[in-house]
Amino acid sequence: MSQSLRAPGHPLRQYMVVTAAYWAFTLSDGALRMLVIFHFHGLGYSTLDIALLFIFYEFFGVLTNLAGGWIGARYGLRLTLWSGLLLQVAALLMLAPVAENWPKLLSVIYVMAAQALSGIAKDLSKMSAKSAIKTVAPVEAGQEQQGERTLFRWVAILTGSKNALKGVGFFLGGATLFWLGFAGSVSAMAVGLALAWLLTLSLPAAMGKMKQKPAFAAMFSKSRGINVLSLARFFLFGARDVWFVVALPVFLEMTMDWNFWQVGGFMGLWVVGYGLVQAMAPGLRRLWGQQEAPGPRAVQFWAAVLMVIPALMAVALWRSTVPGTTVQGGATVILGLAVFGLVFAMNSSIHSYMVLAYTKTEDVSLNVGFYYMANAGGRLLGTVLSGLVFQLAGGGAGGMVACLWGSALLVGLSWVASVWLPRPRPSLA
Numbered sequence: 436m437s438q439s440l441r442a443p444g445h446p447l448r449q450y451m452v453v454t455a456a457y458w459a460f461t462l463s464d465g466a467l468r469m470l471v472i473f474h475f476h477g478l479g480y481s482t483l484d485i486a487l488l489f490i491f492y493e494f495f496g497v498l499t500n501l502a503g504g505w506i507g508a509r510y511g512l513r514l515t516l517w518s519g520l521l522l523q524v525a526a527l528l529m530l531a532p533v534a535e536n537w538p539k540l541l542s543v544i545y546v547m548a549a550q551a552l553s554g555i556a557k558d559l560s561k562m563s564a565k566s567a568i569k570t571v572a573p574v575e576a577g578q579e580q581q582g583e584r585t586l587f588r589w590v591a592i593l594t595g596s597k598n599a600l601k602g603v604g605f606f607l608g609g610a611t612l613f614w615l616g617f618a619g620s621v622s623a624m625a626v627g628l629a630l631a632w633l634l635t636l637s638l639p640a641a642m643g644k645m646k647q648k649p650a651f652a653a654m655f656s657k658s659r660g661i662n663v664l665s666l667a668r669f670f671l672f673g674a675r676d677v678w679f680v681v682a683l684p685v686f687l688e689m690t691m692d693w694n695f696w697q698v699g700g701f702m703g704l705w706v707v708g709y710g711l712v713q714a715m716a717p718g719l720r721r722l723w724g725q726q727e728a729p730g731p732r733a734v735q736f737w738a739a740v741l742m743v744i745p746a747l748m749a750v751a752l753w754r755s756t757v758p759g760t761t762v763q764g765g766a767t768v769i770l771g772l773a774v775f776g777l778v779f780a781m782n783s784s785i786h787s788y789m790v791l792a793y794t795k796t797e798d799v800s801l802n803v804g805f806y807y808m809a810n811a812g813g814r815l816l817g818t819v820l821s822g823l824v825f826q827l828a829g830g831g832a833g834g835m836v837a838c839l840w841g842s843a844l845l846v847g848l849s850w851v852a853s854v855w856l857p858r859p860r861p862s863l864a
Contacts, residue, residue: 449571449642452634454593456520457564459631461597463523463624464557465604465706466611467530469699471546473609474617478535484543489680491547492554493818496811499558504566504804511644512563512570512800513635519560520632526553527625531618558811562804568593569791569799570642583728587788588717594787595714595780598706605703609696645797660793660857661802665809667734667852668786672810674845675779676817678745678838682825686768686835701769705776712780719781728792729785731856737782738850742843744775749839752832768835792859817845 468489475485507515529549533542568589611620684702687693693701712719720729748771755767794802820841828837 447571449638450568450589452638453516453564453567453571454596456516456631456635457560457593457597458600459628460520460523460557460560461600462604462607463527463628464553465601465703466608466624467527467553467604467621469605469608469703470612470617470620471530471550472699473612475542475546480539488543488546488550489818490815491551492557493811493815495551495554496558497808497815499555500562500804500806500808500811502804503559503562504801504808507563507566507800507804508645508798511640512567512642513638513640515559515800516563516567516635516638517632519556519558519563520628520635522552522556522559524625524628524632526550526556527621527628530621531625533617558807562800562807564593564597565590565787565791565807566800566803567642569794569796569803583792584717586791587728590788590791591716591784592714594784595710595712595716598710598713598780599708600710602703602705602707602710605699605706609699645801658793658802659855660859661790661806663852663855663857664734664786664789664793665806667738667849667856668790668806669809669813669816670845670849670852671738671779671782671786672813673817673820674741674745674813674842674849676814677820677824677841677845678835679821680814680818681821682835682838683768683772685825685830686832690831690835705772708773709776709780712777713784716781716784729788730858731789731853733785734782734789734853734856735850737778737785738846738853741775741778741782742846742850744771744778745839745842745846747771748775749836749843752839753836755832789856789859 471488472485475488503515526549529552530546533546537545568586608620611623615623684698687698687701720733725733748767751767751771790803790806791799821838824837824841825834828834
């Protein structure tokens with residue numbers, strides 16, 4: 436740690452470069468989501484039609500995390516980070532020629548392809564950034580506990596700031612669409628992200644590269660801790676997206692009579708708040724007297740608390756469906772979403788630390804890639820169930836109630852999985 440901060444090999448400098456590049460990507464990712472939603476909603480596409488545009492985005496994230504972790508371990512995390520940033524630039528430029536006079540089927544297929552490319556880019560960048568923290572976090576002999584606390588703090592800052600900036604990106608997408616139009620917005624973001632890529636040229640090529648080239652089968656050979664945590668993560672993120680991705684915006688738009696800007700603004704504020712809580716997770720734990728880095732009991736505790744929230748929301752919303760109580764039902768969802776976001780943020784922040792605590796530095800990208808494959812699989816499951824359950828339950832408040840019960844069930848499965856978590860080894864080596 437005696438190196439100058441300006442030196443390319445300084446751990447904090449590398450952390451700052453990775454974080455800055457990931458921030459830039461996150462802004463573009465959040466803005467692109469709102470650009471696609473607002474642009475195609477303005478063209479008359481239904482909310483469910485728009486949701487279908489993101490299916491490939493989630494599906495390719497599952498494949499990308501699995502293969503990306505292996506590529507990062509074999510060729511280095513700098514390569515996968517570069518690939519993620521440049522693929523996002525390509526996806527943005529690919530969307531620039533989309534025009535209103537294109538046939539609907541052609542537009543949907545073309546945008547789904549671009550979103551697939553963006554999904555690959557997102558998960559390559561995410562896996563690279565999260566893995567890189569493990570390789571640059573400072574640890575000294577005899578100070579492993581301090582190193583664990585530093586790792587938790589750095590992970591929380593990166594993860595929380597990323598989600599807060601994704602919410603800012605929602606607003607950015609709406610603003611640039613208004614000022615620059617669709618083609619101008621995606622082109623401007625492509626230029627900005629290309630400039631961010633230049634920052635990463637100083638990163639060492641060997642970052643995250645294993646000394647011995649891993650076999651392809653190594654993608655599936657994981658420790659018990661990684662496997663169990665990945666299963667818990669799968670259910671955890673399915674529990675969020677089963678009501679957040681499709682059911683919530685449709686409920687707010689159709690049942691609460693919100694316009695699309697209100698829906699997008701509210702969801703953007705939620706993501707910003709969620710990210711801020713994630714970033715503050717280490718400090719919040721210290722306020723509650725928890726000085727050490729979290730372990731399996733923290734994962735189990737926060738999952739148990741989270742499981743109660745959507746169940747209570749479902750009961751309250753069901754009781755408010757009598758005539759004349761629509762506003763009360765909406766208040767239940769809005770207040771419940773705020774509480775859910777706070778508790779979910781604590782869950783997610785601790786999860787993001789635990790996956791690094793379970794892995795050694797050398798094989799970090801393999802384990803993180805496998806773990807975020809489960810994360811992407813949970814998002815995909817939640818996205819599909821959100822539209823399916825909401826529709827089968829008749830939509831409106833009834834559909835929202837069904838999705839909330841589904842969320843409670845999935846969090847319960849996440850808690851059951853977390854019971855089998857072992858304690859991580861007290862070493863960062």
